[in-house]
Amino acid sequence: MTQTSVTEIRIATRESALAMWQAYYVKAQLEAAHPSVNVVLVPMTTKGDQILDTPLAKIGGKALFVKELEVAMLEDRADIAVHSMKDVPVEFPDGLMLNTICEREDPRDAFVSNHHANFDELPEGAVVGTSSLRRQCQLKSLRPDLVIKDLRGNVNTRLRKLDEGQYDAIILAAAGLIRLEMPERIKQYLPTELLLPANGQGAVGIECRSNDTEIKQLLAALEDAPTRARVLAERAMNRGLEGGCQVPIGSYAEIEGDTISLRGLVGSLDGKTIIRDSIEGPVSNAEALGAELANKLLAQGADVILKAVYAEG
Numbered sequence: 001m002t003q004t005s006v007t008e009i010r011i012a013t014r015e016s017a018l019a020m021w022q023a024y025y026v027k028a029q030l031e032a033a034h035p036s037v038n039v040v041l042v043p044m045t046t047k048g049d050q051i052l053d054t055p056l057a058k059i060g061g062k063a064l065f066v067k068e069l070e071v072a073m074l075e076d077r078a079d080i081a082v083h084s085m086k087d088v089p090v091e092f093p094d095g096l097m098l099n100t101i102c103e104r105e106d107p108r109d110a111f112v113s114n115h116h117a118n119f120d121e122l123p124e125g126a127v128v129g130t131s132s133l134r135r136q137c138q139l140k141s142l143r144p145d146l147v148i149k150d151l152r153g154n155v156n157t158r159l160r161k162l163d164e165g166q167y168d169a170i171i172l173a174a175a176g177l178i179r180l181e182m183p184e185r186i187k188q189y190l191p192t193e194l195l196l197p198a199n200g201q202g203a204v205g206i207e208c209r210s211n212d213t214e215i216k217q218l219l220a221a222l223e224d225a226p227t228r229a230r231v232l233a234e235r236a237m238n239r240g241l242e243g244g245c246q247v248p249i250g251s252y253a254e255i256e257g258d259t260i261s262l263r264g265l266v267g268s269l270d271g272k273t274i275i276r277d278s279i280e281g282p283v284s285n286a287e288a289l290g291a292e293l294a295n296k297l298l299a300q301g302a303d304v305i306l307k308a309v310y311a312e313g
């Protein structure tokens with residue numbers, strides 16, 4: 001066991017059910033690894049949780065969900081913050097870093113519906129709920145007839161809106177439904193060949209102060225090396241595309257033996273143009289491969305697509 005003078009670790013967390021689940025998950029793992037350390041939750045409401053009526057792309061994106069947590073760490077009101085890697089911005093404020101990436105849950109998107117057994121059975125013109133540009137462009141590419149309708153809020157809010165009959169189906173990350181113990185809501189796990197996940201989807205990361213050596217030593221127990229390599233490759237691709245947080249970009253990496261293979265796509269919002277490519281190489285080169293795949297996509301016109309998307313938004 002690591003020698004430590006730390007007796008308490010404070011986790012800054014959003015109050016949504018999923019955020020709380022993830023914070024408790026990290027608490028349980030930290031306490032199991034370090035029985036002498038007490039882990040407490042410091043729940044807080046973020047701007048992103050308060051503004052629910054405006055599409056995320058229009059209010060500045062995912063950074064709104066992490067700002068308060070980061071300020072709490074910088075002001076020493078909390079020591080760590082637990083994030084869905086998917087929501088973690090590419091850059092970190094001075095003094096903070098993403099230290100730990102935990103083992104990944106199922107990375108796929110889930111088809112959720114009360115009336116249709118799977119994606120193929122959606123009738124002509126069906127209304128599908130999602131606010132993700134990545135999901136929108138891929139769904140429209142597969143089925144141009146579908147009507148994509150905005151869907152904001154935390155997982156429970158989204159399910160309620162489906163149950164109220166506002167949508168024929170909605171798409172959510174499988175990981176969220178599994179963690180909230182609602183796997184029965186998942187009518188179909190959408191294969192990654194059909195719907196390429198978002199970078200980091202299904203993985204939880206832990207942010208802390210860059211100079212907090214003791215906390216970093218304690219967090220090491222939660223690190224999962226394969227997940228780190230995969231998520232770093234995916235994030236490097238997004239970074240190379242200068243993809244902000246709300247973008248029609250998918251990236252997904254898998255590891256077999258010492259080889260990592262990464263697939264990426266950039267699409268127009270109407271789904272009419274989708275640029276796809278892939279790359280593979282040694283796991284130790286994960287980030288460089290991500291950057292290289294971004295360049296391959298840019299060379300095929302991804303920059304033109306993204307410019308058009310940003311001009312609309």
Ligand SMILES: NCc1[nH]cc(CCC(=O)O)c1CC(=O)O
Pocket residue numbers: 084085086087155171172173174175176200201202203204
């Ligand atoms: N954008 C919100 C968000 N952030 C993380 C998850 C799910 C859990 C995960 O991907 O780790 C979700 C919900 C969703 O996309 O359905």
